[in-house]
Amino acid sequence: MxxxxxxxxxxxxxxxxxxxxxxxxxxxxxxxxxxxxxxxxxxxxxxxxxxxxxxxxxxxxxxxxxxxxxxxxxxxxxxxxxxxxxxxxxxxxxxxxxxxxxxxxxxxxxxxNNRPDMPCEEHDDALASGLLRYCPICDGYEVTDKRVGVIGTGDHGMREALFLRGFTSDITLIAPGAAHDLDAACRAKLDAAGIAHVDGPCRPIQIRDGRIVVTTPSGELDFASIYPALGxxxxxxxxxxxxxxxxxxxxxxxxxxxxxxxxxxxxxxxxxxxxxxxxxxxxxxxxxxxxxxxxxxxxxxxxx
Ligand SMILES: Cc1cc2nc3c(=O)[nH]c(=O)nc-3n(C[C@H](O)[C@H](O)[C@H](O)COP(=O)(O)OP(=O)(O)OC[C@H]3O[C@@H](n4cnc5c(N)ncnc54)[C@H](O)[C@@H]3O)c2cc1C
The missing domain is CATH 3.50.50.60 (FAD/NAD(P)-binding domain)
Structure with missing residues (x-):
């Protein structure tokens, strides 16, 4: 001491x-x-x-x-x-x-980072293989022209999806909980950028044949990569x-x-x-x- x-x-x-x-x-x-x-x-x-x-x-x-x-x-x-x-x-x-x-x-x-709802081992495997990504600034380049999902909602989810729009035109914003919390201004910006928005909940999230697959109330969606935007x-x-x-x-x-x-x-x-x-x-x-x-x-x- x-x-x-x-x-x-x-x-x-x-x-x-x-x-x-x-x-x-x-x-x-x-x-x-x-x-x-x-x-x-x-x-x-x-x-x-x-x-x-x-x-x-x-x-x-x-x-x-x-x-x-x-x-x-x-x-x-x-x-x-x-x-x-x-x-x-x-x-x-x-x-x-x-x-x-x-x-x-x-x-x-x-x-x-707050993680999406998925088992730890599957999460880590998805992260290691680039199916799950946390940082569009770091690795948005790697998803150029690929099909990308963003798990998030509200202003934060919208901003992440719009940022990724600079790399690919195929983006879906999926609500982590039940319905999206997007006001009219958010929806208008997403629509203008051609970004789809789908209500949740989104589980399970699974790795299947080299893709990451999310189950939502409107059906299964598969992506090359998913970005959690959960704060x-x-x-x-x-x-x-x-x-x-x-x-x-x-x-x-x-x-x-x-x-x-x-x-x-x-x-x-x-x-x-x-x-x-x-x-x-x-x-x-x-x-x-x-x-x-x-x-x-x-x-x-x-x-x-
Ligand atoms: C999946 C992923 C990919 C990324 N890719 C990139 C990239 O390509 N390029 C890039 O620039 N950035 C990238 N980042 C971001 C980058 O990792 C961070 O910006 C960087 O690590 C921040 O450094 P830091 O030292 O502030 O914090 P950290 O690297 O998080 O280090 C903090 C350390 O503090 C320790 N600590 C915390 N609390 C305590 C305590 N009470 N007592 C003792 N120790 C404590 C922790 O154990 C940890 O080791 C990525 C992040 C993630 C998650």
Whole structure:
């Protein structure tokens, strides 16, 4: 408990690992805690992350980043952080019964996608084979001119379906519950774009002969890929409990230096409001790490 690190990083996804590389290379003392549930680990192969012609598997990218962070002395500790408490000269961070102190904290805990109603194993198989996809920005290109289903409704479902319209003209928006919750304006936009809308409930969702098949009250529909547009849970609870301000949906508010509204508490990646992409997580983490270094230097001159 006497030892006070310069920074505790919570989360070892693309944001947390980038920050670990930067902070370790600034000769700062850091701890990096992780639960092993990075969204990046779910990526079968990313094709939009720059620098990898031919793409790279999410788990391979994470392994390379960890190796790089470790080469500068960072160490990932597999443990869940359960609380962050601001104290006079920094923070106390609770980790599975132990308490650690740090002069600053970086939250890089990401988000968790809400999943459609299907058995876990079938879900993971569909994800691995591209029958199920979560990120049109990332992989809309891969469904160009294919038959695509979007499970969702309301404004959010409509926006996802319209975004995908830039890749294919064959799109069906399926309500996850019973009837669609689409107002007249939403319906008009979908109709103008030629996007079909079908009431739910949509279950079961099954893999059949290399296609993904959804059963709805109006019959079975089969697709090359389905995108769930069911929102996500933002893992910002630790920061919010420490006093940080978040948007209504739970995304942390930060300034241009990735500072939350709690002094010394920074945030980067999907947990922050903005584009949920690896490149953005890495960019924000670079900014956060440099801001942390400069803050600590202002408070107490660091190594010269
Ligand atoms: C199927 C899929 C495909 C995608 N494809 C692409 C793509 O092609 N290109 C692209 O740019 N983006 C893609 N993304 C998005 C990308 O994965 C995310 O934007 C990126 O992983 C965000 O990084 P992050 O570090 O903010 O969060 P994450 O990668 O989610 O990492 C957060 C980490 O924090 C840890 N954590 C959470 N809470 C705690 C706690 N209390 N204590 C300790 N550790 C904790 C978690 O275990 C996790 O390891 C895809 C996402 C999905 C789901």
């Amino acid at each position: 006497d030892v006070q690190d310069d920074c505790i990083i919570i989360g070892a996804g693309p944001a947390g690992l980038t920050a670990a590389i930067y902070l370790a290379r600034f000769h700062l003392s850091i701890r990096l805690f992780d639960c092993g549930s990075s969204r990046a680990a779910l990526i079968p192969r990313t094709h939009n992350h720059a620098g990898y012609p031919g793409g790279i598997k999410g788990t391979d990218l994470l392994a390379l980043m960890l190796e790089q962070a470790e080469s500068f002395g960072a160490r990932r500790e597999m443990a869940e952080v359960t609380a962050i408490m601001p104290i006079d000269d920094g923070f106390e961070v609770q980790v599975e019964g132990a308490t650690f102190r740090a002069r600053s904290v970086l939250l890089a805990t990401g988000v968790v 996500s849970k933002i893992r910002s609870g630790l920061a919010v409990a420490a006093g940080a301000r978040a948007s209504e949906d739970g995304c942390l508010e930060v300034d241009a230096h990735q500072r939350t509204t709690v002094p010394g508490l920074f945030a980067a990646g999907d947990v922050v409001k903005g584009l949920d992409q690896i490149s953005n997580a890495m960019g924000q983490a670079g900014v956060a790490a440099t801001s942390i270094r400069n803050l600590l230097d202002e408070q107490q001159s660091i190594r010269r």
